[in-house]
Amino acid sequence: xxxxxxxxxxxxxxxxxxxxxxxxxxxxxxxxxxxxxxxxxxxxxxxxxxxxxxxxxxxxxxxxxxxxxxxxxxxxxxxxxxxxxxxxxxxxxxxxxxxxxxxxxxxxxxxxxxxxxxxxxxxx
Numbered sequence: 001x002x003x004x005x006x007x008x009x010x011x012x013x014x015x016x017x018x019x020x021x022x023x024x025x026x027x028x029x030x031x032x033x034x035x036x037x038x039x040x041x042x043x044x045x046x047x048x049x050x051x052x053x054x055x056x057x058x059x060x061x062x063x064x065x066x067x068x069x070x071x072x073x074x075x076x077x078x079x080x081x082x083x084x085x086x087x088x089x090x091x092x093x094x095x096x097x098x099x100x101x102x103x104x105x106x107x108x109x110x111x112x113x114x115x116x117x118x119x120x121x122x123x124x
Contacts, residue, residue: 002026002113004096009118012086020081022096022115030074033104036081038092053102088124093117
């Protein structure tokens with residue numbers, strides 16, 4: 001069983017930055033692909049970013065390219081999402097997810113474990 005705990009959400013003005021963290025339990029974190037997804041009120045969950053188990057493959061949805069950066073620190077069992085130049089449309093609950101097969105996919109169905117989410121609010 002893998003437990004994922006997100007942190008770092010909060011209220012920020014448009015144009016500001018936040019760094020989300022996702023801490024994972026277990027000794028095999030370094031073999032997991034990790035992803036970040038978000039869900040805004042009244043909308044479906046959408047893919048944001050993903051990173052493969054070694055960090056050699058990274059993917060972003062088009063709307064965050066150039067603004068968000070996903071990274072991982074396997075020694076700390078943690079994956080990060082640095083979010084810069086935040087926009088009101090980035091406001092959502094952000095979830096991290098673990099893919100035990102190590103790929104890191106844009107498809108939510110490929111992930112076996114999910115965190116509880118952290119709220120990101122962007123004021124205009």
